Amino acid sequence: xxxxxxxxxxxxxxxxxxxxxxxxxxxxxxxxxxxxxxxxxxxxxxxxxxxxxxxxxxxxxxxxxxxxxxxxxxxxxxxxxxxxxxxxxxxxxxxxxxxxxxxxxxxx
Numbered sequence: 001x002x003x004x005x006x007x008x009x010x011x012x013x014x015x016x017x018x019x020x021x022x023x024x025x026x027x028x029x030x031x032x033x034x035x036x037x038x039x040x041x042x043x044x045x046x047x048x049x050x051x052x053x054x055x056x057x058x059x060x061x062x063x064x065x066x067x068x069x070x071x072x073x074x075x076x077x078x079x080x081x082x083x084x085x086x087x088x089x090x091x092x093x094x095x096x097x098x099x100x101x102x103x104x105x106x107x108x
Contacts, residue, residue, distance in 0.1 A: 042104035050099040076107035
């Protein structure tokens with residue numbers, strides 16, 4: 001019973017994670033990265049796998065964009081989103097689309 005209560009509390013806490021905490025978790029799993037952009041109108045590209053977790057769905061722009069913006073803040077003081085695209089990567093074992101979202105940011 002106690003372990004179930006601890007699990008519920010942990011899930012509630014994780015579901016309310018801020019962008020910085022969520023970004024740290026995704027980066028540690030290899031699901032979030034930042035690299036110099038090859039686009040002439042951008043400085044950095046932030047890539048994120050379409051991870052689904054309790055309280056977070058990367059396929060929803062309102063979930064992924066704050067996390068990607070927070071990641072861009074690691075390299076830019078005032079990042080501005082200039083483009084976003086999806087790169088299909090097949091499907092997951094349960095049939096969900098596997099996608100990498102790439103957001104391009106301009107500094108300043």
